[in-house]
Amino acid sequence: MIKRLxxxxxxxxxxxxxxxxxxxxxxxxxxTPLAAKYVGAEAHELGAANLVTAVVVTYRGLDTLGEVTVLxxxxxxxxxxxxxxxxKDSSIADAETQAVEAGVQAADPESAVPVEVExxxxxxxxxxxxxxxxxxxxxxxxxxxxxxxxxxPLVLMFGAYIFIHGHLTPGGGFQGGVVxxxxxxxxxxxxxxxxxxHGVLLLVESLSGAAYVVxxxxxxxxxxxxxxxxxxxxxxxxxxxxxGAIPVIYSFVGLKVGSELTNILESLRK
Amino acid sequence: xxxxxxxxxxxxxxxIAGALIAxxxxxxxxxxxxxxxxxxxxxxxxxxxxxxxxxxxxAAIGSALTTVVFLYALGRIRKQGGSExx
Numbered sequence: 001m002i003k004r005l006x007x008x009x010x011x012x013x014x015x016x017x018x019x020x021x022x023x024x025x026x027x028x029x030x031x032t033p034l035a036a037k038y039v040g041a042e043a044h045e046l047g048a049a050n051l052v053t054a055v056v057v058t059y060r061g062l063d064t065l066g067e068v069t070v071l072x073x074x075x076x077x078x079x080x081x082x083x084x085x086x087x088k089d090s091s092i093a094d095a096e097t098q099a100v101e102a103g104v105q106a107a108d109p110e111s112a113v114p115v116e117v118e119x120x121x122x123x124x125x126x127x128x129x130x131x132x133x134x135x136x137x138x139x140x141x142x143x144x145x146x147x148x149x150x151x152x153p154l155v156l157m158f159g160a161y162i163f164i165h166g167h168l169t170p171g172g173g174f175q176g177g178v179v180x181x182x183x184x185x186x187x188x189x190x191x192x193x194x195x196x197x198h199g200v201l202l203l204v205e206s207l208s209g210a211a212y213v214v215x216x217x218x219x220x221x222x223x224x225x226x227x228x229x230x231x232x233x234x235x236x237x238x239x240x241x242x243x244g245a246i247p248v249i250y251s252f253v254g255l256k257v258g259s260e261l262t263n264i265l266e267s268l269r270k
Numbered sequence: 271x272x273x274x275x276x277x278x279x280x281x282x283x284x285x286i287a288g289a290l291i292a293x294x295x296x297x298x299x300x301x302x303x304x305x306x307x308x309x310x311x312x313x314x315x316x317x318x319x320x321x322x323x324x325x326x327x328x329a330a331i332g333s334a335l336t337t338v339v340f341l342y343a344l345g346r347i348r349k350q351g352g353s354e355x356x
């Protein structure tokens with residue numbers, strides 16, 4: 001009761017803390033000066049048709065680099081956690097199967113019924129581990145496996161289109177990368193025994209991450225500052241090869257995000 | 271009240287209902303799928319509010335990838351025999 005009272009009081013206090021946000025700040029009726037500057041000057045400063053991408057990659061480029069770093073740290077954490085777990089898991093699972101077998105043998109002389117019950121319970125409790133222990137591959141879904149053959153290249157192409165055209169149409173490196181990762185997720189769901197090459201994924205991920213930083217440093221050397229994209233020619237507004245280094249940077253971000261998320265899925269799957 | 275708001279308010283109510291279903295759902299798999307549906311509906315709202323960039327992120331990450339990651343995580347937890355009562 002008293003605990004609930006405390007929780008209630010804490011919620012009310014928090015509400016009072018954020019109350020000024022509701023009462024004092026009125027919604028903007030026009031663009032703030034900074035936004036007006038971006039909208040007015042972006043087209044001839046950077047030459048990207050999609051203003052959102054210009055802001056994300058160039059004006060707020062350092063934040064995007066930070067986001068990519070956060071995603072990298074998360075992937076590294078997941079990989080580390082799951083890899084150290086899998087080793088322990090397999091040894092525990094082996095011990096468990098041995099124990100179950102021993103139990104079955106011990107229970108065998110008494111009667112047949114408890115053994116069946118025990119095996120049944122084991123199967124129901126952990127159907128996946130039963131399948132993994134006997135190394136029986138999961139049955140392929142005909143629908144999913146034939147659909148994945150047709151859909152996987154299309155999904156991959158769509159993801160690449162999203163990040164290559166990030167400076168022209170909505171979307172960009174992150175969205176394209178996630179679409180590519182979902183294509184790989186389809187592939188994994190269609191065929192459980194298929195394994196992806198971790199080395200290639202790691203290589204793509206680290207090379208594109210390094211290329212992103214190198215492009216940022218090139219901006220520092222050749223143009224106004226770190227992550228300045230104006231060192232490549234602008235081209236014509238609205239074409240694929242335009243907007244300086246923005247499409248190049250976003251392509252690398254897309255490859256990096258796609259390979260990182262695929263790596264997370266792959267290490268979760270085992 | 272503009273014409274967009276008329277559509278957005280029922281969709282928002284639908285999202286709240288979906289979130290409550292996901293919270294009080296007994297089956298974990300169903301809860302994961304319902305929360306994915308909530309993300310998908312949120313991305314529809316973003317499109318209506320003229321934010322296609324955000325809508326793409328929400329649809330791809332919120333409804334596709336997060337659902338898959340949650341399902342894999344649930345599979346791993348069940349494999350380890352962590353919970354038999356879901």
